[in-house]
Amino acid sequence: MQPIEGAVIAAAGLGSRLGLGLPKCLLEIEGRTLLSRLIDLLEPHVQRIHVVVGYREELVIEHCSRHHREVVLVRNADFRTTNTARSMAMGARGFSGKIVFLDGDLLIARPSIESFIARAATTELLVGLTKQKSEDGVCVRVASDAVDESPTILGFARDPAYSLEWANVFSGPAGILDAAQGFVFEELGRRLPLPGQVLDLSEVDTPADLDHARQFGRHLFL
Amino acid sequence: MRTAYCFDLDGTVTTREILPCIASELDIAEEVSTLTQLTMQGLISFEHSLRLRALILGHVPVGRVHEIIDEIGLDPQIVEFVHERSEVCFLITGNLDLWIGPLASRLGCRCISSKANLVNGRIRIDHVLDKGEAVHELRRSGRFERIIAIGDGANDVPMLKVADVSVAFGGIHSPTPPAVLAADYVVHSGGSLCSLLKAL
Numbered sequence: 001m002q003p004i005e006g007a008v009i010a011a012a013g014l015g016s017r018l019g020l021g022l023p024k025c026l027l028e029i030e031g032r033t034l035l036s037r038l039i040d041l042l043e044p045h046v047q048r049i050h051v052v053v054g055y056r057e058e059l060v061i062e063h064c065s066r067h068h069r070e071v072v073l074v075r076n077a078d079f080r081t082t083n084t085a086r087s088m089a090m091g092a093r094g095f096s097g098k099i100v101f102l103d104g105d106l107l108i109a110r111p112s113i114e115s116f117i118a119r120a121a122t123t124e125l126l127v128g129l130t131k132q133k134s135e136d137g138v139c140v141r142v143a144s145d146a147v148d149e150s151p152t153i154l155g156f157a158r159d160p161a162y163s164l165e166w167a168n169v170f171s172g173p174a175g176i177l178d179a180a181q182g183f184v185f186e187e188l189g190r191r192l193p194l195p196g197q198v199l200d201l202s203e204v205d206t207p208a209d210l211d212h213a214r215q216f217g218r219h220l221f222l
Numbered sequence: 223m224r225t226a227y228c229f230d231l232d233g234t235v236t237t238r239e240i241l242p243c244i245a246s247e248l249d250i251a252e253e254v255s256t257l258t259q260l261t262m263q264g265l266i267s268f269e270h271s272l273r274l275r276a277l278i279l280g281h282v283p284v285g286r287v288h289e290i291i292d293e294i295g296l297d298p299q300i301v302e303f304v305h306e307r308s309e310v311c312f313l314i315t316g317n318l319d320l321w322i323g324p325l326a327s328r329l330g331c332r333c334i335s336s337k338a339n340l341v342n343g344r345i346r347i348d349h350v351l352d353k354g355e356a357v358h359e360l361r362r363s364g365r366f367e368r369i370i371a372i373g374d375g376a377n378d379v380p381m382l383k384v385a386d387v388s389v390a391f392g393g394i395h396s397p398t399p400p401a402v403l404a405a406d407y408v409v410h411s412g413g414s415l416c417s418l419l420k421a422l
């Protein structure tokens with residue numbers, strides 16, 4: 001049993017499909033940014049949070065200097081030519097134990113991330129899944145299609161026939177992405193089968209996702 | 223891996239900028255503070271600004287300067303970090319040895335600074351420190367396999383650039399944009415800075 005040591009939030013990306021000219025983690029849902037909501041969720045469970053910044057980093061740095069002075073900001077100056085796996089690997093430097101890795105554009109229900117973190121302590125590698133269907137999400141093939149909150153993952157595929165998607169959240173050893181060349185799910189795919197855990201969350205990639213996240217937020221924070 | 227930790231002094235280890243504090247003795251804290259900010263942002267050359275500020279602040283007796291500096295708060299976590307590993311910590315400061323000598327002694331680590339002497343009651347600056355050169359020198363000593371630098375202003379940029387790992391620190395005010403652009407990490411509290419330094 002090894003509890004989660006730290007969290008890495010990848011917030012360096014352009015968010016070009018949304019086209020707001022703003023890092024997606026700074027989108028506000030019910031009056032609070034996605035980033036602030038993620039930090040609130042994670043802070044009680046980890047020793048340190050690393051937020052990887054790139055696109056319009058000055059805005060994220062300013063936000064953290066005002067509201068989250070304890071987080072460590074990690075600069076990915078090559079954010080335009082590198083992907084999330086690279087950002088997450090950079091963000092994990094300085095950790096030696098088990099880390100939870102997350103995309104910065106997620107709105108997650110507190111009970112579901114807390115169950116995830118609790119189970120992660122007893123699992124070498126744990127992969128977050130979601131029932132939300134996005135336009136070009138990465139789907140997962142699981143051992144049984146029965147309704148199950150913790151299925152075993154057999155494969156990743158861009159095939160909308162499957163009912164669960166990769167949630168861009170996972171926990172594992174700090175160095176796991178150091179040699180990653182492709183996407184995060186591809187690196188995870190080399191280690192199949194893997195335990196999965198369904199999360200109650202909303203991811204913001206497109207304007208339609210943002211509408212969905214706002215509805216989800218109203219439901220969560222009523 | 224043997225790592226050297228190079229700390230900027232003003233506004234990084236100290237919780238206030240030192241020169242504006244000295245200037246309050248002459249009732250020109252605001253003016254010197256403005257000059258200090260412009261210098262930190264890189265709008266004025268550090269050397270010119272230091273020479274100008276030293277000329278003005280030279281009106282305050284050195285003994286009084288030591289008393290003023292003695293009252294300036296220090297970041298408690300950084301002080302603890304330095305005390306625990308004073309052999310591998312360095313203060314790298316453009317400030318004058320004449321002024322900050324006693325503070326550096328209290329911190330207990332080696333201090334690499336600009337150098338000045340009193341000549342006929344006036345401050346004569348003999349050497350203005352290039353922080354990048356200071357890091358190069360540490361590297362040439364062969365004692366360290368890795369150098370980590372921590373700073374917040376434009377004159378820290380050469381040091382942040384040549385270090386193996388660099389941290390822009392905003393303990394009392396945000397690190398200046400040039401320092402951020404030269405850094406690998408940005409942190410805003412002494413606690414998270416020291417937590418990161420211990421982990422790297």
